[in-house]
Amino acid sequence: MVPGYTLGCGIPAAPFGPFTTIAAIADSGSARYDSLQVKGETKSARHGLYVLVGYTYARNFDSGFNDGLGSSAGVTYWPLPGTTRADWSLSQIQLNHNFTTSVLYDLPFGRGKQFGGNWNGVTNAILGNWQVNVIEKATSGFPIFIIASNNSSGVNLTNNGNNFVRPDQLCSARADNPTLSKWFNTQCFAD
Secondary structure (H helix, E strand, C coil): CCCCCCCCCCCCCCCCCCCCCCCCCCCCCCEEEEEEEEEEEEEECCCCEEEEEEEEEEEEEECCCCCCCCCCCCCCCCCCCCCCCCCCEECCCCCCEEEEEEEEEECCECCCCCECCCCCHHHHHHHCCCEEEEEEEEECCCCCCCCECCCCCCCCCEECCEECECCEECCCCECCCCCCCCCECHHHEEC
16 A cells, blocks of 8 residues: 555455466567568549559568467467577568459449439439459468477476477478478477
8 A cells, every 4th residue: 555545446455356366477579570562553433443452572570479370379478588589580470472452343333324324213222333342362371380289398388377398490390292291390399
C-alpha cells in the first residue's frame, strides 16, 4: 500500500482466487523486415474493367517469435535472456514471395450500359449494375522451425510453460533424394 492512497474497491493486497501464479516475461527479442513492393493497376471505364496487381519480395528476420501460423503451430517461444544473437534467423512468418491480383468487371447490364438501357427502376434495381470480382493470392511457404518435442537430453528447459529442446544442426539438412515423407535429412539434428 502507498501511504495516503486508498483503493476504491476490495481489500488491498487480498489474493484473487482464480490466479495462482503470475509470470512476467522480459521482452528481449528483436526483428528486421526488408521488402521490395511493386504495384500496377489499370482501369478501363469504357469496358468496365479494373485490374490491380501487387508483388512483394521480402526478408524477415527475428530472434524469437510465434503466431501459430508457421510450421510450429502452438509452440510458444521467446529467446532466453542473453541468447538473442544465437537465435537470429528467418522469422516463422517469413514469406519470400507474395503475389496478389484482383480483377473487377462491371457487367454490361442496367441503365446507361450496353444491355438494359431502358429498364424500369425495379428491373434495373434487381438485374442492373452487377459486378464480378476475382482475387488471387500466391505466396511462397513458411520456413520450418525445428524443435525436439521430447526432451531426451535431460536438460529441463522450460520457456513460457513449454518443455522443449532446440536441436543443434550438425550438417546440411538438404536430402539427396527428397520424398514426401522425408524431404530433409533428419540425421543432421541432435538435441
